[in-house]
Amino acid sequence: MRRICLTLPTDRACPDTIAALGAEAGYAADHAGVEVAVLILDSCPPAVRAAHAAVVRRLPAHPRVTVHHLDEAAQRDFLTRALTRSGAAKPDLLLDLLLPDGLSYGACTDRAFLIAAALGCASVHRRDSDSRYQVLDGRTVFPVHHELASLGRRAADAAAGVTATDLPADCRDRRVAMTGASFIGELSVDIAEMRAADPDAYRDVVGLWAPAHWSAAAKRDLADESFRGAGTTPFTTDHSLLTLVDPMRVDMCNIAFHGVHERVPLPPARDTIGSDYFLIHLVHDARLPGVLHNRHIVNYHTGERRTGTGFRAYQLRFVKFLLSMLYFHAVYDGMAAAGDTLLDADGRVRPDAVAALARESTGLDRTENTERLAAVDTAYRRLGGRYADVADLLAGRRDRLLDEARDDMADFALLTEAWEPLIAAARTTPLTAPPGQPR
Template identity: 85%
Template structure:
């Protein structure tokens, strides 16, 4: 019986999501020959975490479902033992990258990858706390249904379990590395207010995540389709395609990985939205089979990122995303050119090759990002009000932001170089330290 990890990283109150996650785990255990480890990585303050503990307590028991609810102290204890066991010369630096003192979308999922290895799980299935499942005729539409039908299977074996196949013949012997869908509902990036206030400014700002050399028309087209997910049409019937999955068609709130997450981590960039999407691009570029299905999750935004400090913090994370693309576009282009050369003879990703491309990107000049910051400054001041306040904040941090965008890639290269020993160490490390031994 295979064991899977269904994970929910959270830094906000989400007892309803925990209840829904428990129901998805029970569905998986009831319909498939699997054991489910539900992993809740909780970075919330104690009062909120106590509510989550109560939500976990209320989950119906199932003989093949086990829930692990870990606060940051327990995560840190585990990671400290893993980084020490890995043999790295810089265990404290690795610990800081994996569990930083601020928000990191990539690092929280990297922690899930390592804990899944410790729990003996062969796949990781990620959900988000600011989303919920669709319902059709009173029945909840769980993405794990498609994930467990195909993930980890050879593509040729998965083909009869999907609606259609659109896969190069060269990939038929490889295992399905990713099964994913998208979302419906609100924009994945919380910019609806900007779009409503000034559509032209919205197009200009969102277009900044495109490569700088693109034409104005291509940037406008990108802005028009960005962050929309699968639109707003609700689920009516299943459809799944075995294919090389287009990264623009899936979202990290609704995704599962097999194998690839044990070779390469996600970027541990701090305070940068979108930093957890790297593996989606890697799977596509390397020619690894995936399944794109339509059990989309409903996305919504909580209020804390729209007022006061939360607004300023979120806008800063968005701008850091724009700056990160200077480097990621370089890596994505190189990965696309390398194609199947990113894989070894057994169809596994060559982590060293990926790390080298990431490190190469740190040598790029900063002129393109200087232009991005200039464009953001003009746009935010045109919007005025609290956007102008954000512009002042960004101007004061200008040089630091430019440095951080480059340094984040250096950190990513370092973590990628250390990743396989970390995964191996995690697989040999108990989640909880043995009694009588210090964590």
């Protein structure tokens, strides 16, 4: 029987989300005849973890659903043993990339990928703690409904289970590597306050994630479209499209991967939003089939991002995202040019090709990023108040931020080079150390 991993990485209190995740797991087991490993990677303080554990204990028992609730100590123990088994040349550095002392959106999902391999799961289905499911006529709208209908199947066979198909004919013998949808509700990036305060400043700043050579009009259009997901219209009826999925149409709170996540990891950049979206681009550029559906998740923002400390931290992550784009755009361009050559003879992504593009990008001239920082400084000082305080913080860290954006891509190349043997090792590494063996 096929086993899947339904995962929730979290560093905030989210008891309702955990309960809803348990319900989705039960739905998957009942409606698709699969075994479900629910994986909660919990980086919360002890009291919050204890509250989460209480929710886990109350989840309805199901013969084909197993819940794994792991704190960071348990995650570290598993990673250490898997890294040792993999024979990695720099296990301590890789451990630091996978479980850093700080926030990393990519690393937390990479840990889910590795643990899913240890649990024998064929696919990974990710949700976020600051989101919830839609409800129609009293029934919860679970994204896993579409994910399990198509994921991992030969595209030509999956075509019978979708509403429509526009996949190129020469891709139809490839397997569906990704299934996803987006969200409705609040912006995915918590910057609506900036848009309300000064729409022009908002467009100037958000437009900075576009390639530098784009026209001012194109950057404005990108800013107007960015982070809005599927808007605000609620779900009414199912629609699914077998296609080469446009990365702008899906979100990492509502995504599932088959195969590709075992070939290439997500970038483990610290304190950088958007660092977990790389595989969405890779699936598209390698022309791997995907399914785009409309079971959108409801996005909302928790209050800690709007406190003084939380606001500064979140703005720093946002600016680091803008700086990362110098390197990501170069890699995306390289992947788009490579196209089918990103795949081996068996139709699987070639990690060496991705790692080479990432490493090559680290030699780019940084002038574009110094200009990005200058533009952010101008906009934030115009906004004034606590945005001006963030501008002061950024000015004091200018050189460090420029270095970190480059070094993050070098770290990604390193992790990509080590990823295949690490996944192989994870498959044979017990989730918990056997009795009598050192942890």
